[in-house]
Amino acid sequence: MQITFLSFDGTSYTVDADEGMTAMEAAINNGIDGIEGDCGGNCNCATCHVFVDPKWSQQVGEASPMEEALLASRSDLAENSRLACQINLVPELDGLVLQMPESQFI
Amino acid sequence: MSDAGVVIVGAGLAGATVATGLAQAGYSGTITLIGEEAYAPYQRPPLSKGVINGEIGVDALLVKPESYYAQKQIQLIKGCRVQSIQAEECRVRLDDGEQLSYSSLVLSTGSRPRDLPIKGVGLKHVFSLRGIDDAQAIKDALPEKGRLVIIGAGYVGLELAASCVKQGLDVTVLERASRVMERSASPQVSEYYQSMHEAAGVKVVCNVNVSALQGEHQVMAVEAEDGLTWPADVVVIGIGAVANTELAQKAGLKCDDGIVIDDQCRSSHANIFAAGDCTRQIHALLQTSLRLESVQNATAQARMIVAQIMNKPAPRSEVPWFWSDQFDIRLQIAGIVRPDYTSMLRGDPSSGSFSVLHMMGDRLQALEAINSPMDFTLGKRLIGEQIPVNTDSIIDESIPLYPQPVMPKSG
Ligand SMILES: Cc1cc2nc3c(=O)[nH]c(=O)nc-3n(C[C@H](O)[C@H](O)[C@H](O)COP(=O)(O)OP(=O)(O)OC[C@H]3O[C@@H](n4cnc5c(N)ncnc54)[C@H](O)[C@@H]3O)c2cc1C
Numbered sequence: 001m002q003i004t005f006l007s008f009d010g011t012s013y014t015v016d017a018d019e020g021m022t023a024m025e026a027a028i029n030n031g032i033d034g035i036e037g038d039c040g041g042n043c044n045c046a047t048c049h050v051f052v053d054p055k056w057s058q059q060v061g062e063a064s065p066m067e068e069a070l071l072a073s074r075s076d077l078a079e080n081s082r083l084a085c086q087i088n089l090v091p092e093l094d095g096l097v098l099q100m101p102e103s104q105f106i
Numbered sequence: 107m108s109d110a111g112v113v114i115v116g117a118g119l120a121g122a123t124v125a126t127g128l129a130q131a132g133y134s135g136t137i138t139l140i141g142e143e144a145y146a147p148y149q150r151p152p153l154s155k156g157v158i159n160g161e162i163g164v165d166a167l168l169v170k171p172e173s174y175y176a177q178k179q180i181q182l183i184k185g186c187r188v189q190s191i192q193a194e195e196c197r198v199r200l201d202d203g204e205q206l207s208y209s210s211l212v213l214s215t216g217s218r219p220r221d222l223p224i225k226g227v228g229l230k231h232v233f234s235l236r237g238i239d240d241a242q243a244i245k246d247a248l249p250e251k252g253r254l255v256i257i258g259a260g261y262v263g264l265e266l267a268a269s270c271v272k273q274g275l276d277v278t279v280l281e282r283a284s285r286v287m288e289r290s291a292s293p294q295v296s297e298y299y300q301s302m303h304e305a306a307g308v309k310v311v312c313n314v315n316v317s318a319l320q321g322e323h324q325v326m327a328v329e330a331e332d333g334l335t336w337p338a339d340v341v342v343i344g345i346g347a348v349a350n351t352e353l354a355q356k357a358g359l360k361c362d363d364g365i366v367i368d369d370q371c372r373s374s375h376a377n378i379f380a381a382g383d384c385t386r387q388i389h390a391l392l393q394t395s396l397r398l399e400s401v402q403n404a405t406a407q408a409r410m411i412v413a414q415i416m417n418k419p420a421p422r423s424e425v426p427w428f429w430s431d432q433f434d435i436r437l438q439i440a441g442i443v444r445p446d447y448t449s450m451l452r453g454d455p456s457s458g459s460f461s462v463l464h465m466m467g468d469r470l471q472a473l474e475a476i477n478s479p480m481d482f483t484l485g486k487r488l489i490g491e492q493i494p495v496n497t498d499s500i501i502d503e504s505i506p507l508y509p510q511p512v513m514p515k516s517g
Contacts, residue, residue, distance in 0.1 A: 028168075028169075028170060029171050031170065031171065031174040038119075038123075039401055040149035040152060040169075042151070042152075042429075042431075044438075065479065068480075069479030069480040069483045070483060072480065072484070073483045
């Protein structure tokens, strides 16, 4: 399956991912800059913040209370905010588009 | 003169974050990342959690895939120890005799398990837990339903205990202090965790001074000063970590249980920076000298160094935070828990979700959140802003921790 990551400056990266991975793993494995994942994908640090393309929000679903609490620490929080480590790549998400916030670029 | 580039000593989380950060920020010189271990930089937290019971594979631990470093023109040298630093000449010497020049040097040498100076620690099946090889060796040595004795009830020891008891092992934790997690958690939290461990079948023994490990070749039992013994198939010693400062000390850098760095992560030598477990720094927000061992500290200091080298604005200082996962309980700590703070309970421990707040007068200084992630996030903000709060409202669970109701001005 394929996932597209959009950089804040509009650059787009489409990467191959395996079912069962998280969106964070797909980004890290493909060397995408803009997803940090400091805690290793444990829903602990909120450095893999992404904005879900509105077309995909239904399929991606909602954040858990743990995730929601971490997202609340982000100053760039938006309606479509999620943590990429908490998006499990199920087949229905083939083609998913995620945008990465500027603050995660050094 | 050409730029000799950045040399980073220690390829753990801090070192990797400096290297990848520099590459992402477009650093034009060479970036060399040197690590003693056989692996590309990896995450240690899962070692005592999912790795030990096989839930997480070793491949999933890498900070970045190995190919990333070459792609970003970072020279990653694995399995190589830096022997010495010639600070005056701006050079390091590697264990194979090669010398590398630098314009900036970053020390991210981490910490290592503290030794327990007693008889028998050299026996087979006695381990500590710091790296992938340790986790693998512990896993291989543990017989099914075997007896594991853990010396030290810190985070690593207790996480290991929780992971292993879940797999049906017979687990005993021996602690010298009068309570578990004594060094960094409050008595309320210690008590909660001890009861959780006991309920899961872990035997927790406090106030015990281990004096020897018994056995011929392989460890057979753990002996305490008072003569009590605990039979063991495997022993793991987890009594804290010491900073790897030897390299820095030999080079004449100021060290004091950690390489002393300023608020820009510079050591006493202007072009030598340090980050992570090996450092000691006066925390910009808390204004106390701290040597922290956490993911957050390692990445925050690393990003500060990237900003310094790239002449970019310094990242904002953050309240230190830490987490620990044991069983299905997530502990999140913000700030530093100190015994001289007044502690207050928010929520009911018997509900499985509560927080312990640590106050200095009317300001929140630290917070331990047990399965209370929103308290953690909002409490961290309250600590950072040091706003005076009303102690009645702060313990009222029906009011979010932030923003707190405005205090009436006292007249
Ligand atoms: C089992 C375990 C569980 C943990 N759980 C958590 C947790 O839940 N949450 C949390 O926040 N933190 C946790 N931590 C702490 C966290 O992992 C550390 O704070 C973090 O790894 C520090 O990163 P670092 O880069 O400073 O050091 P390290 O990751 O230790 O890396 C230092 C590296 O430098 C190398 N090195 C040293 N000297 C030399 C030399 N002379 N030449 C070449 N290489 C050298 C070392 O071999 C090592 O690979 C845990 C740690 C352990 C061990």
